[in-house]
Amino acid sequence: MSLLERLNNDMKQAMKSKEKDKLSVIRMVKASMQNEAIKLGVKELSDDQELTVLTRELKQRKDSLHEFDKAGREDLVEKLRTEISIVEVYMPKQLSEEEVSEIVKQTILEAGAKSKADMGKVMAAIMPKVKGKADGSLVNKFVQQHLS
Structure with a gap:
């Protein structure tokens, strides 16, 4: 439906x-x-x-x-x-913080990001993967944590 x-x-x-x-x-x-x-x-x-x-x-x-x-x-x-x-109720099931963290780690490896200067590149690669399933501010927080 x-x-x-x-x-x-x-x-x-x-x-x-x-x-x-x-x-x-x-x-x-x-x-x-x-x-x-x-x-x-x-x-x-x-x-x-x-x-x-x-x-x-x-x-x-x-x-x-x-x-x-x-x-x-x-x-x-x-x-x-x-x-x-x-x-x-109409949104897809939301990802847990652990799942978002895993996706962030994986995408950082795939993108070859090393520092916060690469944050835009990483965010651009992650957001289509988690669209509607995770809040952008949560993704941003994990990207900053993993790139620092």
């Missing part, structure tokens, strides 16, 4: 069970996917493109969560935590 089909089914279910938060988030994600398809001039997004949109939606919410938390807006923080948990 494609992601769009899953979103449609979950949207119907959310309507039936009157889950307003879930319905709202699913509609926002679907709208983002449709906008991306229009922007790219395609009828349907590929799995990779869908993952890109989902990742972007999740990142926007996490960034907003951080800002609202700093501002002490607990009402908005709770709402965003709920939205994040709903979006995360």
Whole structure:
């Protein structure tokens, strides 16, 4: 079942069970996917493109969560935590820190990186491997650790 089909089914279910938060988030994600398809001039997004949109939606919410938390807006923080948990359901299984560390070590060896000057080259090689499965800041942290 494609992601769009899953979103449609979950949207119907959310309507039936009157889950307003879930319905709202699913509609926002679907709208983002449709906008991306229009922007790219395609009828349907590929799995990779869908993952890109989902990742972007999740990142926007996490960034907003951080800002609202700093501002002490607990009402908005709770709402965003709920939205994040709903979006995360559609994301692929996340890699553990150990798995990310192993991928980083392997990629550093493959790229022949020696110092922090090679960080851009290593990050460019790693990110496609962990797309949607690991947070970029976590990958960045491990790359810095292993290159120092």
